Structure formats: C-alpha cells, structure tokens
Amino acid sequence: MPHTTEWRVRLHLFEDDDGTTKAHVVLDTGTTALTGDGTAHCHPADANVPEIGDELAAGRALQNLAQHLLSTAERDIEGMGRPRPGTRQVTGWST
16 A cells, blocks of 8 residues: 655754754654754864754654654554564565
8 A cells, every 4th residue: 555644853953052952853754743852062162063963853853753753663563463573674564
C-alpha cells in the first residue's frame, strides 16, 4: 500500500556568552511531536567559532532525536505483538 507523508523539523540554536551552544530540535509528525537536545562547549583555549558550536550542538540534538524516534518505533513494534529488535541496526519489520 503506497504511503506518502510529510514530517516537519524545527531546529533552534542558542549560544550564551561563555561559549556554550544549545540546540533543541522538534519533529512534528502531524499526530505527535518528538524532541531532541544537544550541547557544545567551546574550550577556553580555543577560538570561539559559533558555526562549529552550532554544528556540534545541532548534530548532537539530531542524534538525540534519532534515539527517541528509534525507541518509539521499537515500542510500536512491540505493540504490534512483535519482539523488540536485538540491536538498533536491525529495527524493522521482519519478512
């Protein structure tokens, strides 16, 4: 059965005066929202390059969101009467 949908992702970045960048990402599926958070800290001996902090914090927030999304999928699979996958790499429907 064909299926097409659109999910929206919003990524918010915040940097404070001490070189800490925080990222908050929201995935909106239309029926639910999942979030992820990430942080990056500039080492005092390093030059403060905001773009690098943004990249690190955003990447970590997206990784965190991915973990939440995979956990949700695993719970949904269990809810369908299937066993929880043994590792995240094999998450999916068995054939």
